[in-house]
Amino acid sequence: MGNILTILVALIFVAAIFTPFLYGVWRQKTGLYLSFIPLLIFICLLVEALHLAPHEGFILDTPIVFLPGMNLAFRIDGLTLIFGLLISGIGFLILLYSAKYMAKYERQGHFYTYLMFFMGSMIGMVFSDNLIIMFMFWEITSVASFFLIGFDHHREKSRQAALQALLITGFGGLSLLFAVILIGNICGSYNVSDLLRQHIHVGNHPHYYLILTLIILAAITKSAQFPFHFWLPGAMEAPTPVSAYLHSATMVNAGVFLLMRLYPVMGGTVFWKYSLMITGCITMFLGAFFALGQRDLKRILAFTTISALGTMVLLVGIDTTDSLKAALVFFIVHGLYKGGLFMVAGIVEKTTGTRDIYALHGLFRSLPITAIVTLLALVSMAGLPPMLGFIGKELIYEAKMQLPDVSWLILPLSVGANIMLVAVAINIYYQLFTKKKDREDIVLHYKEREIPFTMLLGPVVLAISGVLLGLYPQMLNALVSNALYFMGNIVYDTKLSLWHGYNDVLRVSIFTVLSGILIFILRKPVTKLIVKMIVWFDIYHLPTLFTNSINNYLKGAARSTNRIQHGYHRYYLLTFFLVVMALVALQLFRMKNMEITDTAPGPVKLHVLMLLIVSSLAVVYTVFTKSRLAAIIALGVSGYGIAMLYLYYGAVDLAITQFLAETVLMVIFVLVIYYLPEFAILSNKKTRLRDGIISLGIGVFVTLVVLEARFLQLNEPISGFFAENAYTMAHGGNIVNVILVDFRALDTMGEIAVLTLAATGVYSLFRFQIKTIKKLKRRGSQELTEPDSNN
Amino acid sequence: MNNVILEKTTRLFLKVMAIISLYLLFRGHNSPGGGFIGGIVLATGFIFYGIVFGSNEIKKIIRFNSRTWMGIGLSLVILAAVIPLFFGEEPLTGIWYEGLWPLLGTVHLGTPLIFDTGIYVGVAGLILSVIITIMEVLEWNT
Numbered sequence: 001m002g003n004i005l006t007i008l009v010a011l012i013f014v015a016a017i018f019t020p021f022l023y024g025v026w027r028q029k030t031g032l033y034l035s036f037i038p039l040l041i042f043i044c045l046l047v048e049a050l051h052l053a054p055h056e057g058f059i060l061d062t063p064i065v066f067l068p069g070m071n072l073a074f075r076i077d078g079l080t081l082i083f084g085l086l087i088s089g090i091g092f093l094i095l096l097y098s099a100k101y102m103a104k105y106e107r108q109g110h111f112y113t114y115l116m117f118f119m120g121s122m123i124g125m126v127f128s129d130n131l132i133i134m135f136m137f138w139e140i141t142s143v144a145s146f147f148l149i150g151f152d153h154h155r156e157k158s159r160q161a162a163l164q165a166l167l168i169t170g171f172g173g174l175s176l177l178f179a180v181i182l183i184g185n186i187c188g189s190y191n192v193s194d195l196l197r198q199h200i201h202v203g204n205h206p207h208y209y210l211i212l213t214l215i216i217l218a219a220i221t222k223s224a225q226f227p228f229h230f231w232l233p234g235a236m237e238a239p240t241p242v243s244a245y246l247h248s249a250t251m252v253n254a255g256v257f258l259l260m261r262l263y264p265v266m267g268g269t270v271f272w273k274y275s276l277m278i279t280g281c282i283t284m285f286l287g288a289f290f291a292l293g294q295r296d297l298k299r300i301l302a303f304t305t306i307s308a309l310g311t312m313v314l315l316v317g318i319d320t321t322d323s324l325k326a327a328l329v330f331f332i333v334h335g336l337y338k339g340g341l342f343m344v345a346g347i348v349e350k351t352t353g354t355r356d357i358y359a360l361h362g363l364f365r366s367l368p369i370t371a372i373v374t375l376l377a378l379v380s381m382a383g384l385p386p387m388l389g390f391i392g393k394e395l396i397y398e399a400k401m402q403l404p405d406v407s408w409l410i411l412p413l414s415v416g417a418n419i420m421l422v423a424v425a426i427n428i429y430y431q432l433f434t435k436k437k438d439r440e441d442i443v444l445h446y447k448e449r450e451i452p453f454t455m456l457l458g459p460v461v462l463a464i465s466g467v468l469l470g471l472y473p474q475m476l477n478a479l480v481s482n483a484l485y486f487m488g489n490i491v492y493d494t495k496l497s498l499w500h501g502y503n504d505v506l507r508v509s510i511f512t513v514l515s516g517i518l519i520f521i522l523r524k525p526v527t528k529l530i531v532k533m534i535v536w537f538d539i540y541h542l543p544t545l546f547t548n549s550i551n552n553y554l555k556g557a558a559r560s561t562n563r564i565q566h567g568y569h570r571y572y573l574l575t576f577f578l579v580v581m582a583l584v585a586l587q588l589f590r591m592k593n594m595e596i597t598d599t600a601p602g603p604v605k606l607h608v609l610m611l612l613i614v615s616s617l618a619v620v621y622t623v624f625t626k627s628r629l630a631a632i633i634a635l636g637v638s639g640y641g642i643a644m645l646y647l648y649y650g651a652v653d654l655a656i657t658q659f660l661a662e663t664v665l666m667v668i669f670v671l672v673i674y675y676l677p678e679f680a681i682l683s684n685k686k687t688r689l690r691d692g693i694i695s696l697g698i699g700v701f702v703t704l705v706v707l708e709a710r711f712l713q714l715n716e717p718i719s720g721f722f723a724e725n726a727y728t729m730a731h732g733g734n735i736v737n738v739i740l741v742d743f744r745a746l747d748t749m750g751e752i753a754v755l756t757l758a759a760t761g762v763y764s765l766f767r768f769q770i771k772t773i774k775k776l777k778r779r780g781s782q783e784l785t786e787p788d789s790n791n
Numbered sequence: 792m793n794n795v796i797l798e799k800t801t802r803l804f805l806k807v808m809a810i811i812s813l814y815l816l817f818r819g820h821n822s823p824g825g826g827f828i829g830g831i832v833l834a835t836g837f838i839f840y841g842i843v844f845g846s847n848e849i850k851k852i853i854r855f856n857s858r859t860w861m862g863i864g865l866s867l868v869i870l871a872a873v874i875p876l877f878f879g880e881e882p883l884t885g886i887w888y889e890g891l892w893p894l895l896g897t898v899h900l901g902t903p904l905i906f907d908t909g910i911y912v913g914v915a916g917l918i919l920s921v922i923i924t925i926m927e928v929l930e931w932n933t
Contacts, residue, residue, distance in 0.1 A: 063879050652823040660831040664918065667838050668925065675929055732903070733821030740825060741903040741910070745883040748906075749868055752913045756861045759917035763858065763924050770927045 005044045006062055006074055009123055012037055016116035023109035030112055031099030032454065038091035038119060045088060049081045054478065055485050059129055059193055069190055075129035078482025082328060083126040083257055086335045090249045091119045093339070093458035098241040100455040101346055105239070111151060115242070118144035122250050126257060131180040131190045138176060138222075138258075141251050142169040148242040149235045161234035164546060168231045172221030176258070179214035182207055183265065195265050196486060203269050212266055215258065216275055223255030223309045226283040230542040232306055236298045240349065243298060244342030244458075248305045249335040256312045256331065260324070263487050268319055276317025277406065281413055283310025288417035291424045292519075293530035297345045297355040297432075301338065304381065304424060307417055308334045314410070315396065318403055321490050326395035328480050329496065332469070333392035337380040340462035344374045347455060348432065351446045357428060360442055362435030367448045369456060371433045376463040378425040380470070383418065384513065388470040391496055393418065397505045415512055422516025427523060473497060570691075577698045584701045588708070608648060615641030628679050632669045636662055653736040801843045805852075808836025816911050826907035830914025837915075838922055846926035849919065857920040864913025871906035 015022070015034060023030045057077030064072040098115070102108050118141055125137035143166070150162030184190040186207065187200045202208050219225070224232035235247045246252070259267075259276070266272065287307030294300045308330070315327035347370055348363070349355045364371045380389030400411050469475060473496035481494040500506060519526055618637040625631050643658035681688075722735050722743060732738035740748050812833035819825030841849045853860065875884040887901040925931075 064876055065879055065881075067881060653825065653828070656823060656828050657831070660828060660835065664831060664835060664838065667835070667842070668922070671842065671922075671925065671931070672929070734819060734823060734825070736823075737819045737825040737907070738903075740827065741820075741906045742883075742885050745872070745903075745906060748910065749872065749883070752868060752910055753865065755917050756865055756913060759861060759920040760858065762921045766924045766928050770924070773928070773930060 003060065005041065005048070006060055008037060008041045008044065009074075009120060009127075012041075012116055012120035012123070016113050016120060019113040019116055020109035023112060028099060028103055030108065031095045031097075031102070034112060034116065035092050035095035035099075038088045038095065041123065042085060042088040042092055045081055045084050048076055049085065049479055052076075052078065052081065052478065052482055054481060055491070056482070057193075057196075057486050069184075070130055070132050072133055073129040073191070074127040075192055076127070077486045078479045078484070079257075079260060079328075079486055080127050082332065082479055082483055083253070084123060086332065087119070087122050087126065087250045090245060090335060090339045090458075090462070093343075093461060094241050094245040096454040097244075097343055097346070097458045098239075100452050101241055101350065102239065105151075107151075111148075111239070114144050114147045114151075115245070118148065118246060118251070122254070125254060129192050131184060131192065134192075135173070135176050135180050138218075138254060139170075139173045141246075141254065142166060142173055142222075145169065145235070145246050145251055148246060149238040151239055151242070152237065155237070158237040160547065161231070161237045164543065165231040165235050167550065168221050168228050168546075172218040172228075172255075175214040175221075176218035179211050179218065182211045182214075183262075186211075187265075192261065200265060201268075202265060208266075208269075209271060212269075212271060212275075215262060215266060216279075219255035219258050220279055220313070221255070222258070223252050223313065224283075224306050225255070225279045225310060225313055226286055227542065229283055229287065229306045230546070233299055233302045234543060236296075236302050240298070240342060240346030243302070244339050244346070248301065248338040248342055252305065252309055253312070253331060253335070256309065256316065256327070259313065259316045260327070260483075260487055263316065263324070267316075267488075273317050273319050276313050277410065280310045280312070280314025280317055281410060283307070284314055284417045285310070285413050288420040288424070289530065290534065292420055292427075293527060293534050295356050295358055297348065297357050297428070298342070300357070300424060300428065301341055301345060304421060305334075305338055307421065308338065311396065311414070311417070314414070315399060318399055318410075320399060320402060321484065321488065321492055322395065322402060323399035324484060324487055324490075325480060325492070325494060326392065326399045328483055329388075329395055329476065330392040332476070333380060333387075333389045333466075336462050336466045336469075337377040337387075337389060340373060340377040340459040340466075341381070343455075343458045343462075344370055344377070347451065347459070351444050351448075351451070352442055353445060357431040360432050361439055362433070363442060364433040364435070366442075366444055367433075369448060369460065373456075373459045373463045374433070375429060376466060377459070378429050380463075380466045382422040382425040382513065382516065383509065385498060386470045387466050388473065389466070390470060390509075391473050391498060394500055394505050394509065395496075397508050398500075401504060401508075411508075415508060418512045419515040419519060422513055423519040423523065423526075426516065426520040430520070470498060574691075574694060577694055581694075581697055581701050584705055588704065591708075605648075608645065611641050611644050611648075614638075615645075626679060628673055628676065629670075632666065632673065636666045639665075651736075653734070797843055801840050805836040805840045808832055812836070812911070812915075816907060819907060820903065826910030827914055830911045831918065833911070833915040834918035834922070837919055841922060841926060842931070845931060846923045849923060853919065857916050857923055860916030861913055861920060862916075864909045864911070864916055867905055867909030867912060869909075871902045871909060874902050874905070 015037060019030065019034070022033075026033055057075065060074040060076065062072045062074075095112075095115070098111070102111055105111065121137040121140035121144065125134050125141060128134045128137060146162050146166035149165055150159050152158045153162075180190070183195075183202065186202055186205055187195055187198075189195065202211060205211075221228045232247060232252065236243055238247065284307050287303045287305070287310055291300050291303035291307065294303060312327050312330055312334075315323045315330065345355060347367070348360070351367065352360060352363070354360065376387065380387035383389045383393030396414065397411075400407060400414055403410060476496055477494045480496070481492055484490045484492050484494065615638040618634040618641065622631045622634040622638070625634065639658065639662040643655045643662065646652075646655035646658060683691075722739055732742065812829040815824035815832060816826055816829035817824075819829065837849055837853075840852070850857075855863075872882045875882055875886050878884075878886055880886065883906075885901050885903045887899065889897065889899050891897055
């Protein structure tokens with residue numbers, strides 16, 4: 001089963017690459033057909049989950065090794081299975097949903113490509129056993145999210161939101177990279193399974209605080225925690241399937257996943273606890289608070305997502321077995337109801353054309369199925385029985401109540417947040433689906449039975465699974481226990497049940513719901529107050545602050561670039577030569593004490609001397625001639641002379657390359673020379689003198705360096721190694737070529753990439769000129785023909 | 792400009808240069824030559840062709856855009872870098888195949904050949920790209 005899983009994940013990527021072509025064939029059915037892959041993955045994972053022994057976690061190895069210590073291997077245990085099941089399951093529903101939702105969009109092929117890339121890398125990130133590979137997938141999810149948020153790229157807002165999200169999550173990604181490298185260096189392995197097996201905890205290492213800060217930065221940027229939360233509401237510019245998938249159910253949970261995965265390695269210290277608790281608490285409360293003041297359904301949901309993510313981070317920070325269990329269960333709860341609610345938001349938007357909840361009312365009659373599904377999801381969000389949300393919330397309260405020191409602060413805050421979420425849930429349902437007599441009926445673009453079942457399937461399935469898991473929560477016991485075993489090495493028998501008995505937790509829950517209803521009844525003054533406070537908060541409007549700081553940074557960069565990159569070629573050369581001269585002089589000065597074993601120069605051969613004389617004369621001629629053509633030819637002569645020198649000393653490859661380069665250069669020169677302005681001396685005597693001195697100086701210095709280098713033997717020269725191993729290791733007789741294509745192939749690769757960039761640069765510099773030339777020509781020919789047509 | 796001798800010679804020159812460049816490419820591993828040198832030789836042939844016939848004629852011969860050729864070259868290079876991964880080696884490691892083929896005798900092939908071919912195509916493509924761009928700006932022979 002395991003091998004099928006890796007193949008399927010690879011298949012996602014292959015499908016992602018070929019989606020633009022597949023879209024050409026399948027058109028509107030693309031989403032439908034593509035959805036089979038996540039469905040198969042889901043089934044595979046389900047089978048794995050059912051067969052997983054209580055304390056079993058295993059590795060699916062693949063032969064792919066990127067670099068030593070970076071092998072692509074999948075890790076299957078409770079934690080990864082919980083995340084993987086949700087990602088693949090919701091991914092399947094989202095692809096089905098997109099098939100209809102995206103029907104009127106342009107560039108759907110691209111959309112599916114990005115979505116598939118995201119899905120593959122998200123699954124890869126969760127399952128990968130290697131931290132570096134995990135980081136790579138983490139980054140791909142950020143990039144995919146960037147493209148998906150900016151999918152409507154003709155809108156300024158969309159582009160800005162995409163860039164903002166990318167910059168913030170990219171910043172987190174960088175921190176993650178540093179942290180991962182540090183962890184790998186300290187522990188000697190990048191593999192999660194090694195870290196878990198050896199029970200490594202880096203808490204006592206001097207770099208622990210640095211690593212932890214970096215990890216927390218990565219987690220809170222990705223999971224939209226305060227003060228980086230603002231990219232998530234902005235990300236609502238994306239098409240709704242994307243919001244449902246990336247920005248509520250899966251990607252934003254990656255930070256929480258990271259914390260859970262690294263919990264056995266990093267977790268449990270005081271710093272860990274308090275930093276996560278503080279961030280989580282603030283985020284949880286702030287998200288719920290702002291959610292009450294929004295009008296746009298998607299923005300409301302985004303803020304509740306922020307609140308939920310805050311809750312998860314807080315629970316991981318509380319750091320007890322109960323809280324970890326609560327975090328896991330709440331992750332499932334949240335994925336189920338929030339994914340469904342976003343899909344409902346999409347359906348409402350498609351049918352009515354707006355997402356403003358205050359502009360809508362009385363949709364129950366026209367959208368009965370949607371209404372029921374929404375009700376179920378909202379009940380789960382409010383944490384009422386019989387949904388899974390109830391169990392999740394009970395666990396959360398329980399975990400928070402057991403907290404020893406700070407429960408007096410955290411419990412009221414989280415009860416407050418939950419009260420507001422209950423109010424938000426009631427408000428959404430009330431505004432959307434109940435009929436208000438004093439308002440006109442809403443005109444619908446579609447009727448519900450015109451909505452294809454693929455679109456309704458998503459929210460329906462998610463709502464039903466919420467109910468089922470709520471009624472039979474024991475289905476999750478095994479998985480959660482397994483996950484807990486691998487998170488904290490806790491042997492714990494999870495027993496989830498809907499009814500906990502009449503205890504403190506239930507009393508708090510009842511209080512929450514009643515207060516939520518109270519706030520709903522008082523919604524008008526409360527909303528007014530919150531809106532007023534949002535306006536007041538807007539002085540510190542984080543997105544604007546962020547954009548401004550980015551803009552200022554860019555301005556500063558432009559200013560400094562203008563100063564350094566002034567565009568005068570002669571000054572570039574001057575700077576370059578002077579700096580090189582200064583450095584060489586410094587080095588020569590420092591090496592004065594070195595012993596120079598003076599070897600007597602060998603006998604000078606006559607033909608070599610002649611070549612040298614010809615080349616030097618050609619150079620002198622180049623400098624003083626008044627004809628450009630002559631100068632170029634003289635330069636060529638000196639170049640060929642040097643190539644001949646190479647030839648005499650046995651560097652055949654170098655000589656050939658030099659000959660060819662000279663030839664091409666000459667041809668291009670001759671091609672262009674006719675178009676150059678007339679040769680003239682524009683600079684005055686002083687400048688020419690200065691230039692002359694500097695060029696002489698650099699020449700002298702280079703000569704000195706070459707002479708000096710003959711006597712320097714800093715290390716064993718590497719050429720010996722190449723000469724010895726060229727044939728045995730690389731099967732080549734020509735050392736130069738073997739070095740180029742085998743020993744130092746990476747260098748060659750870099751060089752060819754740079755050359756390609758340069759050629760592209762030449763093309764893009766001239767592109768507009770070519771276009772105008774063509775346009776002028778077309779116009780010219782029209783003008784020529786026009787008089788004829790007039791006559 | 793209509794010079795029959797020049798045109799005939801240039802056509803021949805291009806073919807000869809192409810063959811020489813391929814020869815240089817294939818022998819490169821054991822004696823002087825290789826992808827870089829071969830690529831420049833091929834490009835030189837095309838440059839002369841372009842000078843005589845104009846850049847549009849080059850475009851007709853090379854079929855794809857010259858920048859596409861650059862891309863093909865780069866892709867080959869990357870391919871040669873990636874193939875070893877599937878054999879459990881580090882990227883860019885040479886993977887060699889040795890076998891007895893009918894007619895040819897012992898054949899000895901490896902990923903460095905793909906790499907070198909990539910360099911060959913890439914270098915030729917990028918020189919052509921620059922030349923064609925310059926010719927179009929100068930309106931050479933069009």
